[in-house]
Amino acid sequence: MTTAQRLPDPYGNGGGANLADILERVLDKGIVIAGDIRINLLDIELLTIKLRLIVASVDKAKEMGIDWWETDPQLSSRAGRDELARENAELRAHVAELEEARAEVPARERAPAKKEAQE
Amino acid sequence: MSGLRYVYAVCRPFGTPLPAQLTGVAGVPPKQLVHGDLVAVVGQVPEEDFAEGPLRAHLEDLDWLGATARAHQNVIDALTVVTSPLPLRLATVFLDDSGVRSMMEEREETFLRTLDRLDGRVEWGVKVYSEPTEPSGETSGESGVSGGLGDTGTRTASSPSPGRAGSGRDYLRQRRNQRKESEEKWERAEEFSRRLHESLSGYAEDTRIHAPQNSAISRAPGRNILNAAYLVPRTESEAFVELVDRTKDDAPGLRVELTGPWACYSFSGEDA
Numbered sequence: 084m085t086t087a088q089r090l091p092d093p094y095g096n097g098g099g100a101n102l103a104d105i106l107e108r109v110l111d112k113g114i115v116i117a118g119d120i121r122i123n124l125l126d127i128e129l130l131t132i133k134l135r136l137i138v139a140s141v142d143k144a145k146e147m148g149i150d151w152w153e154t155d156p157q158l159s160s161r162a163g164r165d166e167l168a169r170e171n172a173e174l175r176a177h178v179a180e181l182e183e184a185r186a187e188v189p190a191r192e193r194a195p196a197k198k199e200a201q202e
Numbered sequence: 203m204s205g206l207r208y209v210y211a212v213c214r215p216f217g218t219p220l221p222a223q224l225t226g227v228a229g230v231p232p233k234q235l236v237h238g239d240l241v242a243v244v245g246q247v248p249e250e251d252f253a254e255g256p257l258r259a260h261l262e263d264l265d266w267l268g269a270t271a272r273a274h275q276n277v278i279d280a281l282t283v284v285t286s287p288l289p290l291r292l293a294t295v296f297l298d299d300s301g302v303r304s305m306m307e308e309r310e311e312t313f314l315r316t317l318d319r320l321d322g323r324v325e326w327g328v329k330v331y332s333e334p335t336e337p338s339g340e341t342s343g344e345s346g347v348s349g350g351l352g353d354t355g356t357r358t359a360s361s362p363s364p365g366r367a368g369s370g371r372d373y374l375r376q377r378r379n380q381r382k383e384s385e386e387k388w389e390r391a392e393e394f395s396r397r398l399h400e401s402l403s404g405y406a407e408d409t410r411i412h413a414p415q416n417s418a419i420s421r422a423p424g425r426n427i428l429n430a431a432y433l434v435p436r437t438e439s440e441a442f443v444e445l446v447d448r449t450k451d452d453a454p455g456l457r458v459e460l461t462g463p464w465a466c467y468s469f470s471g472e473d474a
Contacts, residue, residue: 101422102268103415104327104461109271109278109292112431112467114316116305120206120254120295122261170377177370 205246206253207296210277211287211465212306212313213241214321218284226277227270228252235299237306240313243281244302252295261293282465286320288313289465316470324463326432326442328402329415330395331424331457332387387455394453395428401449405442406432410468424457431468439463 110124208227215236226232226245235242250256260266274292281287296302306313403409414426434442443460450458 101461102271103422105271105275106267107412107415108289108464108467109274112470113289113291114212114470115291116209116294116309118209118295118305119297119301120252120257120293122254122257122293124261124291124293173370173373177373180370 206249207298207302208245208247208252209290209294209296209302209305210243210245210274211281211289212317213243213281213285213287214239214317215241216281216285221280224277224280225273227273229273232277235302237303238310240306240310240317242302242306243277243287244299245277247295252293257293257295278465282324282463286317286323287465288316288320288470289467320433320466320469322437323407323433323435323466323469324439325466325468326434326439326446326460326462327464328398328428328430328432328446329422329426329459329461330391330398330428330453331422331426331459332391333424333455333457391427391456394456398449398458399428399430402430402432402442402445405438405445406434408433408469412468422459427456431464433466433469436463 210226210232220232220234220243222231224231228245228247228251230245230247232243232245235244251260260270271292278287278289296305399409399411410431412429412431414429415422416426432442446458446460
């Protein structure tokens with residue numbers, strides 16, 4: 084029934100391939116031959132394309148309401164900072180709690196510990 | 203004739219004309235430039251866009267780059283239907299036909315060797331993603347429970363007021379469990395990817411593991427764990443695709459994505 088088709092094509096034609104897949108191959112794979120026009124793709128890829136891609140894609144993704152990585156500490160430094168700040172605040176509260184509890188302990192019980200610390 | 207020559211690929215002569223409606227970079231239909239036992243597929247491109255200065259500037263322009271990459275891939279795709287091309291990297295540009303001819307002559311031996319190796323083969327791309335986790339909705343996994351039991355062993359230190367210390371302790375334990383859970387999830391994903399790669403390699407003549415794709419670039423949800431390419435004979439492709447399809451359901455929380463058939467981009471290197 085599909086005699087004209089030489090290969091299985093389960094995911095639609097090549098037009099549906101995602102841009103990252105295409106860029107990965109045409110920029111990073113494929114045989115490198117120095118033509119008459121000398122451009123070092125690697126320089127451009129590392130310094131500019133990558134950064135611009137990330138920025139552009141993030142903005143586009145946000146427009147589409149996809150922003151889960153912002154709250155994933157492994158992917159977002161901002162989420163990481165938020166989490167650290169929260170953790171820090173909770174630990175501070177806990178330390179304050181402990182110090183309060185310690186202050187209630189009679190002074191004579193604390194004295195040996197103090198002495199040890201000085202040695 | 204003015205204009206530069208953009209070279210898409212080098213092939214063995216394939217005897218059929220390219221589709222009449224096929225266009226490539228700069229909207230120009232590619233043509234075949236035969237030289238000896240080789241054919242270069244080339245397109246004429248304007249100097250005002252493809253001379254060194256303008257080309258460098260264009261490559262900084264994401265829209266231009268995306269359109270050019272798709273146009274390049276469009277031609278390679280059309281070639282992959284009729285032959286097994288040796289794809290060149292984006293923006294390989296010569297001044298004229300004779301520049302392309304002398305390049306082919308210089309590299310003839312290598313080209314022929316590589317083309318023989320790729321003849322009748324295609325490249326399939328397989329990626330494994332771990333599905334994105336919801337920041338707070340994922341605390342009740344079965345692994346979280348076992349992690350919690352393990353952690354009770356640490357509850358030996360004396361505390362001046364256990365009741366009041368509970369909140370901080372619980373918080374830290376919860377943090378530890380979450381970390382452990384994500385480590386276990388990561389291990390499961392790696393294990394699945396390793397097994398998948400192993401069984402797919404059985405159908406492939408050669409494989410390449412590429413760096414995982416940045417999810418911000420691909421806009422694919424989840425975290426890319428495996429990004430691999432497989433060199434598969436056309437005759438084996440159907441079985442390969444079926445195998446990928448079958449494994450898709452074996453992996454809760456993971457997503458397997460197949461792309462292709464591609465020209466053998468990942469296997470075009472002379473070292474292979």
